[in-house]
Amino acid sequence: MALNIRERTEELEYAYLAPQAAKSRAARRKEKGEECALRTSFQRDRDRILHSKSFRRLKHKTQVYIVAGDHYRTRMTHSLEVAQISRTIARGLRLNEDLVEAIAIGHDVGHTPFGHAGESVMAELAGHFAHNEQSLRVVEFLEKGGKGLNLTYEVKDGIVNHTGPHLPKTLEGRIVRTADRIAYLTHDYDDSLRAGLLREGDLPAAVYERFGRDTSSMITSMVSDMIESSADLTDIRQSDEVRETMDLFRSFMFEHIYLSDALAHERRQAGFMLRQLYAHFLAHPEELPQEFCEREARWGRQQIVTDYVAGLTDSYAVQLFSEIFIPPVGRVIRYSR
Numbered sequence: 146m147a148l149n150i151r152e153r154t155e156e157l158e159y160a161y162l163a164p165q166a167a168k169s170r171a172a173r174r175k176e177k178g179e180e181c182a183l184r185t186s187f188q189r190d191r192d193r194i195l196h197s198k199s200f201r202r203l204k205h206k207t208q209v210y211i212v213a214g215d216h217y218r219t220r221m222t223h224s225l226e227v228a229q230i231s232r233t234i235a236r237g238l239r240l241n242e243d244l245v246e247a248i249a250i251g252h253d254v255g256h257t258p259f260g261h262a263g264e265s266v267m268a269e270l271a272g273h274f275a276h277n278e279q280s281l282r283v284v285e286f287l288e289k290g291g292k293g294l295n296l297t298y299e300v301k302d303g304i305v306n307h308t309g310p311h312l313p314k315t316l317e318g319r320i321v322r323t324a325d326r327i328a329y330l331t332h333d334y335d336d337s338l339r340a341g342l343l344r345e346g347d348l349p350a351a352v353y354e355r356f357g358r359d360t361s362s363m364i365t366s367m368v369s370d371m372i373e374s375s376a377d378l379t380d381i382r383q384s385d386e387v388r389e390t391m392d393l394f395r396s397f398m399f400e401h402i403y404l405s406d407a408l409a410h411e412r413r414q415a416g417f418m419l420r421q422l423y424a425h426f427l428a429h430p431e432e433l434p435q436e437f438c439e440r441e442a443r444w445g446r447q448q449i450v451t452d453y454v455a456g457l458t459d460s461y462a463v464q465l466f467s468e469i470f471i472p473p474v475g476r477v478i479r480y481s482r
Contacts, residue, residue, distance in 0.1 A: 150183045151182055154169075155169055158170070163238065165240070166240045167241045167244050167316070169185035169186045169243065170186075172298070173400065174295050183401075187244045191243060191247040193294045193296065194284065194294065197288050198288065201221075201253065203224060205459055206219060206220040206221075206335070207260040208222075208260060208329070208332075209337075209402065216339060217336050217340075218332050228246045231320050232250045238320075240378075244300065244318075245324075248317065249303055253276065254277070255277070255279030257463045259462070262416060266419045267419065273311065275308075284301065286299065287456075294361055299314075303318030310327070316378065322381075326391065329361075331360040332360065332394060333398060335360045337398075349397055362393055367387060370387040422466060423450060423451075424467060426453060427450050430450065433453055
């Protein structure tokens, strides 16, 4: 019997990819279903995430700049950029590009509105909150009306371990873990130049000397180093010099951008709105969408409120806050008698 397209692709993985690469034929899910004749397991995971509501919401979730124009990054564009960088590295090492793409597309679907400022507030309100853990919760339990996306274990492992104390089990997941940092450092720097918070030349001299002066050169330098340093495929690594320079770059961005006084007012505004919304829905859970109300018996009120507020986009959080807390001044309201 002739192989179908999926089976042919699976055969090509064994013929071309490195022995250490994750193979889609070996991937497993919690619930086994009928195989697709066209797409491998990792390709299906990518598509399930790409077509999910949580991924679509990322286009209205902030990366760094809450008040942003059309040319600033959002969580969605960041995720796509991480996917592109990850695929370049995976191709250079003959690892599984479909797996890195699926992990990259899904790694931030659990992120809060208002960027890391929102994540800090959610951690304060919920007692514990980490966007990587919430991303896993979204794809495992919240998507598709509570059914989840039934992703492969390899993709879920890469999503939950793209940050935090534990390393992904696959080399592909470890690629995304570092590609995420490459993407946000270079692109947040680019957005900071556009916003006027930084000028070219503000970064530590060692960053320019090692990586170049424009974001394209910076990405190329870090990606090339990862491919060269990881060529033996015993692990995904960087050279000591590049890792130290990236740490210097990251420390600079935290001091001058992420935690800067220039963005403090926006962080306070975002935090105030999220605190008010969180308290309101804890007190009035009946105002949550029905699908969240139906989950209270299983997860508890605080968890369903956390899930709902964390899933809001920046714009919808502002809209909700306005509808709940701001009097309708200037609007004609017809009251029923």
